[in-house]
Amino acid sequence: MKVACVGGGPASLYFSILMKRMDPSHDITVYERNAAGSTYGWGVTYWDELLKNLHGADHESALAIRESSVRWDSFVAHVRDRWTVTVENGDEGFGVGRHRLLDILTERARSLGVHVEFNHEVTGEEELADADLVVAGDGVNSALRERHADHFGPEIAVGRNIYTWLGTTKVFDAFTFAFTQTEHGWIWCYGYGFSETHSTCVVECSPETWKGLGLHQANEADSLALLEKLFADILDGHPLIGRAHTDGSARWLNFRTLTNRTWYRGNLVLLGDAAHTTHYSIGAGTALALADAAFLARAIYEEPELQPALARYERERKAALVSAQRAAGNSARWYENLPRYVGLPPERMIALLGQRHSRVLPHVPPGLYYRMDQLAVWLKSVRGSGR
Numbered sequence: 380m381k382v383a384c385v386g387g388g389p390a391s392l393y394f395s396i397l398m399k400r401m402d403p404s405h406d407i408t409v410y411e412r413n414a415a416g417s418t419y420g421w422g423v424t425y426w427d428e429l430l431k432n433l434h435g436a437d438h439e440s441a442l443a444i445r446e447s448s449v450r451w452d453s454f455v456a457h458v459r460d461r462w463t464v465t466v467e468n469g470d471e472g473f474g475v476g477r478h479r480l481l482d483i484l485t486e487r488a489r490s491l492g493v494h495v496e497f498n499h500e501v502t503g504e505e506e507l508a509d510a511d512l513v514v515a516g517d518g519v520n521s522a523l524r525e526r527h528a529d530h531f532g533p534e535i536a537v538g539r540n541i542y543t544w545l546g547t548t549k550v551f552d553a554f555t556f557a558f559t560q561t562e563h564g565w566i567w568c569y570g571y572g573f574s575e576t577h578s579t580c581v582v583e584c585s586p587e588t589w590k591g592l593g594l595h596q597a598n599e600a601d602s603l604a605l606l607e608k609l610f611a612d613i614l615d616g617h618p619l620i621g622r623a624h625t626d627g628s629a630r631w632l633n634f635r636t637l638t639n640r641t642w643y644r645g646n647l648v649l650l651g652d653a654a655h656t657t658h659y660s661i662g663a664g665t666a667l668a669l670a671d672a673a674f675l676a677r678a679i680y681e682e683p684e685l686q687p688a689l690a691r692y693e694r695e696r697k698a699a700l701v702s703a704q705r706a707a708g709n710s711a712r713w714y715e716n717l718p719r720y721v722g723l724p725p726e727r728m729i730a731l732l733g734q735r736h737s738r739v740l741p742h743v744p745p746g747l748y749y750r751m752d753q754l755a756v757w758l759k760s761v762r763g764s765g766r
Contacts (some may be wrong), residue, residue, distance in 0.1 A: 383510040387411025390651030391516030392484035394672035399491035412500035420477035421546040422573020424662035427471040454554040474573035521653035532640025542583040549617035563591025599623035643689040657707035706736035
């Protein structure tokens with residue numbers, strides 16, 4: 380099979396790796412419009428379950444990813460001038476630099492015979508007319524998908540809160556939440572390490588707080604200076620690092636949750652963020668993209684014809700995504716309704732922070748939900764002890 384992957388992100392690269400492992404005779408090219416090493420992003424998170432799956436699919440790349448990652452098994456929540464809570468959650472989490480992840484996957488793909496072409500933009504599948512399969516891994520703004528928007532049926536739901544994706548030289552040794560109250564409302568961040576020298580720091584707030592603090596008018600330098608003051612307690616004097624627009628303005632965004640009615644058209648198939656997005660607060664974007672790659676490769680390997688393979692991929696992957704998409708939506712709404720929880724006693728707020736994926740929580744008074752959750756934990760422990 381001759382395969383063209385448009386977009387050089389994790390999903391396209393991992394798909395090319397798995398396809399080559401299943402059948403080295405496949406002729407696969409990955410086209411990336413940007414230069415090598417120019418990707419935007421700080422670190423990405425993943426969890427122990429994904430690492431186990433990666434080892435099963437391609438041990439060599441999994442080992443390299445693990446060796447380049449930092450890990451944590453706890454999270455810390457800070458609420459300015461009130462309290463700090465550390466929770467040992469028992470699940471291993473990992474952070475790896477996006478640049479490093481792409482380098483690992485690119486090197487592995489090339490070692491298996493995949494052609495990776497940088498500085499090569501593809502805007503239409505007719506440019507790849509000799510390909511048996513065209514994989515659109517070109518992100519949430521996929522040009523290939525938008526050319527056939529009537530067929531794919533993309534829908535985008537825009538989140539209420541405003542966020543910015545930053546880096547810092549402060550290396551967090553646990554997944555860190557920090558909530559700061561201002562005269563204009565709450566602003567908070569999520570921080571996690573991804574190398575020995577850097578961490579990711581995602582800052583979020585309501586649009587009212589964003590405008591009240593003047594962040595809607597501030598340039599990148601002034602925005603970073605203000606945020607460094609607001610989160611001084613956790614940054615320990617380290618700077619925040621941004622990526623300004625060409626005019627010097629800061630990059631503040633509303634998260635866009637993308638879904639598509641269908642994921643393939645003829646020999647063109649959507650992968651990763653071109654097919655779907657899930658809110659960053661559950662830290663699953665990269666893991667879901669890699670899982671897309673694995674599902675698609677397996678479907679093609681096991682089905683004798685391409686169209687049934689693509690139909691199977693869409694059907695199985697959409698079904699597998701339902702729980703993650705629901706959890707992401709609930710998590711996003713938890714933060715959009717932060718004042719409902721942030722005034723609770725520390726142990727209760729942190730417990731509900733961990734329960735933010737729940738479908739029930741928004742409809743039950745927080746104090747009552749907390750008591751119900753604690754009762755459920757107690758009953759589980761009683762059953763486990765045999766009493």
